Amino acid sequence: MKLRLSKTISCDLLILGAGGAGLRCAAEVLEKRPGTKVVAITKVAHPQKSHTSTAQGGLAAVDPKDPVDKPVYHMFDTWKGSDCMADQNVVRKIVEAGWDEILWLENRGMHFSRDMDGRLAKRTFGGHTINFGEASAYRAVFEADRTGKGIMDTLWGEVLRGGISFIHQSMATELLFSGERCAGAMVFCQKSGEFVAIKAKAVVLAMGGCGQVFKVTTNCRQNTGDHLSLAVQAGLPVMDPEAVQFHPTGIVGPGILASETLRSVGGILRNRDLEAFMEKYAPKMRELAPRDLVARAIETEIREGKGVFNQDHSIEHVWIDLRHLPEHVHRTQIPEVASFFKKFVNVDSRKELCPIRPSNHYHMGGVPTNSDGEVLRDPQKTVPGLFAVGECACASFHGFNRLGTNSLLELITMGRFAGQKALEYLEGELPELCGDIGENTFQTFAAYLQTKGQAKVGDVREKLRALMTEKVGVFRVEGGLREAVTQIAELKAQAMEIALVTRDLAMNQELVERWELDNLLTSAMLIATGALHRKDSRGGHFREDYPQRSPDLDSHSLLYMEEFGKVKIEKKPVDMSLFNEGGPHAEKFGMIERKY
């Protein structure tokens, strides 16, 4: 079988991924340089279907008119939450830009919720405080319980106005270079089954996360870590992939997020014997202890055989008990989440126990960038013409643990910064591509279509997801991680034996899932190897054999993997400019303890 290039097209700016970060970047360029030819590739049917649209809570930013809140408090909360692994130059830049972004969105029609005076309403969120932990900060602006959707709809409108071109249901399979400079990408258009080379003066990776690598995740179906594969195949590193956040209360089965509100209104976690087990783990804070602690408590109960198993969900869970809460709490404070239980697991939270378990939620690591969103080739050098933004990137605003409402802030600010920086490339000539254009892609896809064997995409994928949840999930330990690395390699070998039933190219869902499986395997290998290498515990990464933070590991890891399973690791120091510059609150930005 000979696959071939259908056509080559050119543009000024190529955005791979059309979620919040990618479209904010596009909007910046289209506003500052009207008439720029921007092409955005999205794997979903339309940008409105992107994962950003599912974000509920809010968007953190300090209002300069606020009489009590200050940017330095937000910087401190982010630094502390990150378990001292965020890069402080990035933290400062994003926090200081936050409010301008809120105004940008508001002025362009986002329907933010308002207070009685018609001003932007604000609410509190876990980990956000004033005066360095003294009290909760009213810092999150929001659009009801659909803030992400509000952002997406606004950005979609703005880029339409600017004249963007979308290529829907398509995916980038390979980055293309002109010498050292990134100059485009190979794209597989699912609907037509065509391979297209797109040349560009600048390329932005904005491809979201890799949550599908775990069995229960709050992520969309298409979040399969394609960006990590693209990066390592191009010889570029991935930073801190082991930094994975698990939300303690995902609704078992679909993995839908059951908000922290359930615990704050008095929900009680119970095991199979209906024992209220949080008393054992956090006698004072109980259900209100931090996310990672509660997630570990639930996992411990499950591991001790006190979980509940339902065949339909094929994974164990515990209960959250809301039955004792007064009717008005169900009706006015948790109606949305209560409706999720009703809709997705057929449970009436007023009368029945609700099934929940820790669910994969967010990946703090990703393709490393500087504070302008430029991708790093190594700790010092950037890749000319290549940017990365949003969850797929790691400028390290979140370090090893992300605070709620900080991801939306990050993706729009970094989108803007990358757009501003990309403008510098747009004035020059279109670089010429070198090498056999798309040859790697054609070989890979031809192999997928021609392989004969007994293995099945779904089987290998589900084995991988179960393995990652068991051995590289909330708890990690040397032996388990070693087994995981070995077994991921075995699953990779099994994947090479997958024969597809559908052999033509147009809208071949099997082919796409086969390609995604390879990306999941790559992501899993990077996460597991990163976790094996990091012999300490911090933020979302918890090693039972090394439960404390180790000062020897106060640095980021850059993982290179040009050949599957052969990982090379380099270190990159954490930027501590706020500490080193010695400003009035410098001591708060040292290697502090993360206690709440």
Added chain:
Amino acid sequence: MSDSYEITMKILRYDPSTKKRWTQQYRLQAGGILRLTDLFRKINMEQDPSLAWNSSCEHGQCGSCAVKVNGKPLLACELLVANAVKLFGINQFFIEPISVGPVVRDLIVDLEPAYGRVESLKPYIMKRKENLYGTAEYRIAPQEMESYLEATRCINCFCCATACMSGPKNFLGPNAIMASMVRVLDPREAATEQRLSVLHGPEGVRHCHTSRACSQVCPKEIDVAHYVALAKAAQTKKHRET
């Protein structure tokens, strides 16, 4: 916990390489708390990897998985087996793609033309009203937002457009009209007249039969017909004024 059901899924299939269309039957045993998207995945894993279907978030927030089940447009990720059996009073489901664009393969529809109708109505502020721009946010009282807030929950799943009696041929469709009405009602928008003239134009609200099918099938329970009616009312008002 949940019961197990003997389910028959009859799925309308389409193969773009042969242009063949046929109905394929799958029998499966499924727990009552599985959703239709889970069943599609189960079919892919256990019986037929070639069945193509669409989804993204799989929790009712993106609208990618809209299909017709026994004639009713709905989101496959939201329909639990137990509820489906209760809703239709039968364990047999006929599943076909929504009818707002050409089918690409099996249950996957090309949404380009359907979204094109929404995008032609410019789902953004066309002309900003003068108001402190650049210095601060607009002030909008919550009561003022009440008139259109419900409509901003629309996810463009096109269930309403699928159920609409007028069909997509010469009609912009209920969700597209609603998206434009959001900006008509938005106090930040100055191009209200321009919007209404399109809504009252040849592909606009005149095609609406007022069947309210759009409101009845909306998975987000938005009263879509109400917004179409507001667009019509604006026209009536204008007639009276002239």
